[in-house]
Amino acid sequence: MxxxxxxxxxxxxxxxxxxxxxxxxxxxxxxxxxxxxxxxxxxxxxxxxxxxxxxxxxxxxxxxxxxxxxxxxxxxxxxxxxxxxxxxxxxxxxxxxxxxxxxxxxxxxxxxxxxxxxxxGRPRGENLLDGGCPFYRCYKTKDAKFMAIGALEPQFYETFLDKFGVSAAEIETCRDRGRENWPAIQAILERRFLAQTSSEWCNTYDGTDACVTLVLPDILPTKVPVNVNNYQGLPDCRTHKNGRELAGMRAGRGEKEVLDAWLGNSKARL
Known part of the structure; x- marks a missing residue:
């Protein structure tokens, strides 16, 4: 310049x-x-x-x-x-x-x-938040989608296990959250998640404190499987600091007005 x-x-x-x-x-x-x-x-x-x-x-x-x-x-x-x-x-x-x-x-x-x-403190892929931890990662479902689990805290993990639907022996295995037991927990979770569809898992965990959610396949979803009011996949710009209500953003909204202001052409189009 x-x-x-x-x-x-x-x-x-x-x-x-x-x-x-x-x-x-x-x-x-x-x-x-x-x-x-x-x-x-x-x-x-x-x-x-x-x-x-x-x-x-x-x-x-x-x-x-x-x-x-x-x-x-x-x-x-x-x-x-x-x-x-x-x-x-x-x-x-x-x-x-x-x-x-x-x-x-x-x-x-x-x-x-x-x-x-x-x-x-360990190599990549072996840590708590980088996919190494079995209760903080994604698992494939029967319909080839993925569920994300983030049950790090004990109370959330217990809620997760209570609804997971595995044997008592496997529950006890999963309750030992020591790092040396992570491979065994992961094997149980991988097998169990594959046994049901993503819809079935959503029906099981939506609205609970298990920290389990569907990995949405769309970048800008038009519908989500949980009850989120007025979800747009966009920042919430509804209320201005002076209390005035602002319309939510949508692709193409205001296009003509912006182009007119920038280009001075009432017939301008993207």
Missing amino acids: ESLHLGPEDLRARHPRLIYARLTGFPRSGKWSRAAGHDINYLALSGSLHALGTKERPIPPANLLGDFAGGGMTCVLGILLALHTRQTTGQGSVVEANMVDGASYLSTFVRHAQKVPEMW
Whole structure:
């Protein structure tokens, strides 16, 4: 942008209150500053990717952690902070964000948890929250869907076992939640979940404190198998701070008005 005289120094010289945001994949200085990359590369260098996946290999979480969260979300946060600063100083700011540093920041919990053996101190795929724990993972059902179980706390785990439908001996095996018994618990859970369909499991656990839910196959579901009022798969924007009701977001809603405002063309269409 500097080569086009559109860098922050040029623009803020004319408009001191301007907030100028830069968002890059790699940091703008250092070895990778001019290299091409994608989300998987940014996660790899951030240290985040190593903690995600199976025992065999790291698996990137689509482009959610580096792109939208590590990049977009942290950049927006910087802009909001710059707006707040401008209210008190009257001056704009230059916001610098990149996906490597952003993803690293968002992985702070994992980084610290790796120092706690009971939490995340073992190799990938063998820990409490990375799929190694049998009562915090997903299981395939008879109809080839998946159920997610997150019954970490003893009281939730007991609710889960009470409705699971296995023998008394297997229940006792499952009640020993020591790490050395995890493979035995996992084998029982895998076999039992495969014996019923996802609908049957939903009928068993919906509305309970067992922490068992269907893994929805749709990114933006139009219907969910549990009773969630007005669920849209989108942020709840219904009530403004002044009490005014705002309409929920839908794909295409306001399209014409926005394009008219941006392009000045009443016939504009996506």
